[in-house]
Amino acid sequence: xxxxxxxxxxxxxxxxxxxxxxxxxxxxxxxxxxxxxxxxxxxxxxxxxxxxxxxxxxxxxxxxxxxxxxxxxxxxxxxxxxxxxxxxxxxxxxxxxxxxxxxxxxxxxxxxxxxxxxxxxxxxxxxxxxxxxxxxxxxxxxxxxxxxxxxxxxxxxxxxxxxxxxxxxxxxxxxxxxxxxxxxxxxxxxxxxxxxxxxxxxxxxxxxxxxxxxxxxxxxxxxxxxxxxxxxxxxxxxxxxxxxxxxxxxxxxxxxxxxxxxxxxxxxxxxxxxxxxxxxxxxxxxxxxxxxxxxxxxxxxxxxxxxxxxxxxxxxxxxxxxxxxxxxxxxxxxxxxxxxxxxxxxxxxxxxxxxxxxxxxxxxxxxxxxx
Amino acid sequence: xxxxxxxxxxxxxxxxxxxxxxxxxxxxxxxxxxxxxxxxxxxxxxxxxxxxxxxxxxxxxxxxxxxxxxxxxxxxxxxxxxxxxxxxxxxxxxxxxxxxxxxxxxxxxxxxxxxxxxxxxxxxxxxxxxxxxxxxxxxxxxxxxxxxxxxxxxxxxxxxxxxxxxxxxxxxxxxxxxxxxxxxxxxxxxxxxxxxxxxxxxxxxxxxxxxxxxxxxxxxxxxxxxxxxxxxxxxxxxxxxxxxxxxxxxxxxxxxxxxxxxxxxxxxxxxxxxxxxxxxxxxxxxxxxxxxxxxxxxxxxxxxxxxxxxxxxxxxxxxxxxxxxxxxxxxxxxxxxxxxxxxxxxx
Ligand SMILES: Cc1ncc(C[n+]2csc(CCOP(=O)(O)OP(=O)(O)O)c2C)c(N)n1
Ligand SMILES: [Mg+2]
Numbered sequence: 001x002x003x004x005x006x007x008x009x010x011x012x013x014x015x016x017x018x019x020x021x022x023x024x025x026x027x028x029x030x031x032x033x034x035x036x037x038x039x040x041x042x043x044x045x046x047x048x049x050x051x052x053x054x055x056x057x058x059x060x061x062x063x064x065x066x067x068x069x070x071x072x073x074x075x076x077x078x079x080x081x082x083x084x085x086x087x088x089x090x091x092x093x094x095x096x097x098x099x100x101x102x103x104x105x106x107x108x109x110x111x112x113x114x115x116x117x118x119x120x121x122x123x124x125x126x127x128x129x130x131x132x133x134x135x136x137x138x139x140x141x142x143x144x145x146x147x148x149x150x151x152x153x154x155x156x157x158x159x160x161x162x163x164x165x166x167x168x169x170x171x172x173x174x175x176x177x178x179x180x181x182x183x184x185x186x187x188x189x190x191x192x193x194x195x196x197x198x199x200x201x202x203x204x205x206x207x208x209x210x211x212x213x214x215x216x217x218x219x220x221x222x223x224x225x226x227x228x229x230x231x232x233x234x235x236x237x238x239x240x241x242x243x244x245x246x247x248x249x250x251x252x253x254x255x256x257x258x259x260x261x262x263x264x265x266x267x268x269x270x271x272x273x274x275x276x277x278x279x280x281x282x283x284x285x286x287x288x289x290x291x292x293x294x295x296x297x298x299x300x301x302x303x304x305x306x307x308x309x310x311x312x313x314x315x316x317x318x319x320x321x322x323x324x325x326x327x328x329x330x331x332x333x334x335x336x337x338x339x340x341x342x343x344x345x346x347x348x349x350x351x352x353x354x355x356x357x358x359x360x361x362x363x364x365x366x367x368x369x370x371x
Numbered sequence: 372x373x374x375x376x377x378x379x380x381x382x383x384x385x386x387x388x389x390x391x392x393x394x395x396x397x398x399x400x401x402x403x404x405x406x407x408x409x410x411x412x413x414x415x416x417x418x419x420x421x422x423x424x425x426x427x428x429x430x431x432x433x434x435x436x437x438x439x440x441x442x443x444x445x446x447x448x449x450x451x452x453x454x455x456x457x458x459x460x461x462x463x464x465x466x467x468x469x470x471x472x473x474x475x476x477x478x479x480x481x482x483x484x485x486x487x488x489x490x491x492x493x494x495x496x497x498x499x500x501x502x503x504x505x506x507x508x509x510x511x512x513x514x515x516x517x518x519x520x521x522x523x524x525x526x527x528x529x530x531x532x533x534x535x536x537x538x539x540x541x542x543x544x545x546x547x548x549x550x551x552x553x554x555x556x557x558x559x560x561x562x563x564x565x566x567x568x569x570x571x572x573x574x575x576x577x578x579x580x581x582x583x584x585x586x587x588x589x590x591x592x593x594x595x596x597x598x599x600x601x602x603x604x605x606x607x608x609x610x611x612x613x614x615x616x617x618x619x620x621x622x623x624x625x626x627x628x629x630x631x632x633x634x635x636x637x638x639x640x641x642x643x644x645x646x647x648x649x650x651x652x653x654x655x656x657x658x659x660x661x662x663x664x665x666x667x668x669x670x671x672x673x674x675x676x677x678x679x680x681x682x683x684x685x686x687x688x689x690x691x692x693x694x695x696x697x698x699x700x701x702x703x704x705x706x707x708x709x710x711x712x713x714x715x716x717x718x
Contacts, residue, residue: 089451123484132483139450140483144474150443151475157444158451161403161429185470188440195435349485350519352543356571357618359519368621368657 026242026305034311038320040082040243041302041312044074045324047098048299050107053328054097054114054128058278062336063114066143067128070098072273075298076205077102079246080268083254084173089137089159091152092175094129095205096141099175103136107327108334117338124341125349145210146183149174149202153189156198156263165261171199171254179210181224193263194231201253201264202233205240207272212284225267233263240270241298271296379560387529387561388418388494388550391536392456394565396426399454402540404431405441406458415460416496416555442468442493446476446545449491454540462497462549463509476545477520488543492536498551498589498639499687505675508683510640512588513649515547516616522570523616525549527591529559531614534568542570549616551589551639573620575627579609581706582633582697585624585650587613590637590688597693605708606701616646624650625657632663633700637693642670663704667696 028037051069058067070077073095081102084090092099100110105121113120114128122132129143139155142148152174159170180186181204193200204224208215215222225235234256238249246268253264271293275282282290306312347360361367382390395402408415410423410433423431434441438459445455459465465472472493479489499508516523522544526532532550539546576591577598584594591612598608611627613619628634634654636647647668654666672686 091447121484122482122486125484126482130482132486134486139447139487140479142475144470147443147470147475150440150471151447151450151479153440154444154447154449154455155451156447158448158453161401161453185439185443188435188437189443191435192437192440192444196432349481351522352480352485352488352490355522355544355618356569357615357620357622358571359618366656368625368653370657370660 024301025308026301028305028309028311029244032244037306037311038316040078041306041317042320042324043078043102044243044299044302045321046107046327047074047077047101049324049328050097050101050111050331053332054111055278057111057114057332063128064116065127065129066094067114067278068095068276069274069278070095072271072293072297073205073207073240074098075243075302076240076246076268076270079240079243080173080175080203080250083247083250086137087170088254089139089155089170089172090175091139091148091155091172092141093145093148093177093180094141094143095177096129096131100131100133100136100138100141103133103138105131105133105136105138107331111331111335112338115335115338116340117335118341118345119334119338123349146176146180146185149176149180149185149189153192153198153200156193156200157196159199160196160261165199165259167259169199169258169261171201171257173201173203173250173254175203175205177210178204178206178208178215178224179213179218180204181227182218187230190228190231190233190263190265194233197261198263199257199261201250201257201266203250204265204267205270206267207270209272209276211276211280212282225265228265233265235265235267237267237269240268241296241301243298243302273297378563380563381558382529382561383555384529384532384550384557384559385416385418385555387533388536389420389422390561391533391540392419392422393425395456395537395540396422396430401452402454402456403429403448404456404458405434405445407434407436407460409433409458414458416552418458418494418555438464438468439471443471443475445491445493446471446479446489449489450479450487454490456492456494456540459493459495461507461552462495462511463507465493465495465511472515472521472545472547473518477518480544481520489545490543492539492546492548494536494548494550496550496552496555498553499671499676499683500553502678502680502683504678508676510671512549512616512640513645516619516646518617521545521547521617523547523549524570524614525588525616526614527554527576527586527588527612529557530561530566531568531574531612533561534566535570535614537565537567538570541567546570549588553589554592557592568614571615571618571620573614573623574612575609575623576612577608577610579607579631581607581631582635582700583609583611583627583631584635584637584693584697585611585613586637587616587646588639590639593688593690593693594637597690597697601694601697606697608697613646619649619653621653621657624653628654628658629661632661633704634658634662634666635693635696635700636666636668636670637688638668638670639688640670641673642668643673645670664700667700669693669696
């Protein structure tokens with residue numbers, strides 16, 4: 001398993017696809033600080049608990065609209081976000097809760113956004129799919145499949161006007177799902193990034209499904225990391241259930257963007273433990289498919305591995321878990337007690353510059369008043 | 372904006388746009404131009420002539436044929452503080468970028484709670500009359516004007532083209548800047564120096580008392596020509612040039628019609644669901660009691676525009692169509708030049 005982290009060996013392989021034995025453990029690279037590994041576990045547990053809570057809150061009608069969870073993708077999210085620096089920019093799809101949390105947005109403000117409250121990260125205007133925070137350089141979750149790719153590419157274009165490539169350069173990471181590699185915006189964006197030499201890493205989180213459609217059914221080249229070939233963008237595939245492997249793959253790709261100012265493509269093989277969104281019972285999934293996903297669940301795997309390696313004891317594990325429980329409970333309490341936006345704020349933020357003759361009428365109100 | 376007392380030069384609409392782009396590129400290093408063939412080729416309609424040579428390939432950036440990609444890239448660049456001005460070769464090709472325009476440019480400021488402005492301009496020429504046939508002759512202004520979050524301007528003359536383009540580039544919202552192929556060679560006085568228009572303000576392009584023609588872009592040039600012609604017959608036509616389609620200056624439209632009591636909309640888009648429909652509804656709200664007759668609309672025939680010249684001419688609204696409708700409206704309301712138009716003898 002250790003050699004999976006070497007890029008050459010990782011290229012093209014999907015070791016997790018065959019399923020894992022429930023007893024398997026990971027071996028961590030020598031010199032990997034224990035604190036860091038425990039931090040990964042804490043991050044993954046926080047995402048897991050947050051998502052399970054979001055699922056409950058949805059069922060209690062505290063959350064509306066669409067709500068897509070990162071359940072099963074925790075190692076992927078945590079590994080990617082650890083490789084990304086605070087000074088880098090992130091664009092994601094609508095499956096964005098975990099990314100927001102790992103970018104340092106507070107669980108309370110994220111949950112409040114899901115609840116549609118004015119204390120939410122997007123002031124209740126965006127909801128689950130549209131988390132945004134300028135300070136965290138989280139430039140948005142986007143609900144239109146592929147919609148984030150051209151803007152992310154343009155953000156990387158803007159960075160080319162700011163300074164030279166080098167170890168301190170800022171870069172853009174643009175996350176998407178496997179299904180997204182079939183849309184035109186994917187191809188136009190990669191091509192632009194290639195011809196303009198843009199500092200951007202496109203990350204495909206391959207959870208093997210776009211709603212109910214498999215990668216094989218939808219992609220002419222189902223080894224998605226190869227889809228950069230047409231644009232001479234090198235691609236790499238890593239095991240998304242292994243947080244360190246994800247981080248290392250992301251670092252290599254980010255380095256290329258940062259140091260050489262060239263785009264890179266990273267495919268992270270991951271799993272979706274539940275339906276496409278909270279309302280999807282995923283009846284289209286076979287029992288064996290689900291079993292593979294469950295046996296690859298990165299959370300028990302990392303827990304077991306940390307315990308087996310003697311890097312964490314049971315008490316520490318439980319501390320981390322109860323800490324996450326507390327954070328999520330506090331987030332829900334914060335969201336619950338936060339004020340709803342009021343109708344008099346309806347036209348706030350519609351435009352950034354003042355608007356002469358803006359059409360501010362509520363349904364039934366006339367736009368013109370007779371003198 | 373009248374430029375009273377300032378020097379004026381007579382230049383083309385094309386030159387006015389070129390001047391505005393050059394001025395903004397010089398003024399603000401965050402302004403960049405993006406588009407197909409805008410650099411080496413100097414623009415399909417030469418609006419960007421000379422700019423690559425003056426500002427270099429990073430400020431005047433040729434793009435691949437990828438409307439969705441480069442319009443979206445402009446959005447992301449704008450979110451990080453640039454002020455991109457995108458040229459879409461013709462309005463017809465904007466349809467490929469519609470997701471980025473409607474679902475992204477128009478939404479990002481509001482949907483993310485006002486955290487990031489999207490200061491960008493999309494310039495594009497539309498319009499028929501050049502025998503370019505159905506896919507290359509469209510006027511889709513209402514597609515954009517319908518969408519909150521966008522601003523849509525459609526200047527009719529060189530002075531407004533320059534002043535509105537300066538305003539659009541300095542505005543912090545996405546602005547759809549509609550040009551018209553047949554306006555590029557038209558000439559007009561443009562005051563020297565920097566005149567920045569206010570987006571969302573219509574202009575009374577010509578004052579009159581008997582009837583108001585409401586129009587924008589190319590149609591305004593037709594309306595003005597008709598108004599001058601009818602003035603010779605003792606018919607006093609007021610021309611309101613909308614200039615901005617979103618926001619729409621409803622008050623100026625209503626104020627004019629409250630004065631004249633008769634309204635005709637001249638528009639280049641298709642009749643049903645067009646700008647004229649919105650103006651008519653506006654007048655129902657704001658001038659109903661002042662109207663002597665229902666509002667009339669002169670718009671394009673609702674067909675994919677044919678190539679053959681006689682068919683193209685038949686489909687597009689022109690001065691004769693407008694004159695015919697004005698006469699019908701005047702007749703229907705018992706207008707006679709002497710009675711209906713008491714010339715200001717009192718003052
Ligand atoms: C342009 C567009 N088409 C369709 C949809 C509906 N839709 C939402 S998510 C989704 C599947 C996307 O799959 P993938 O990219 O693999 O991301 P995942 O949900 O697996 O994270 C679809 C079809 C959409 N939001 N946008
Ligand atoms: Mg997927």
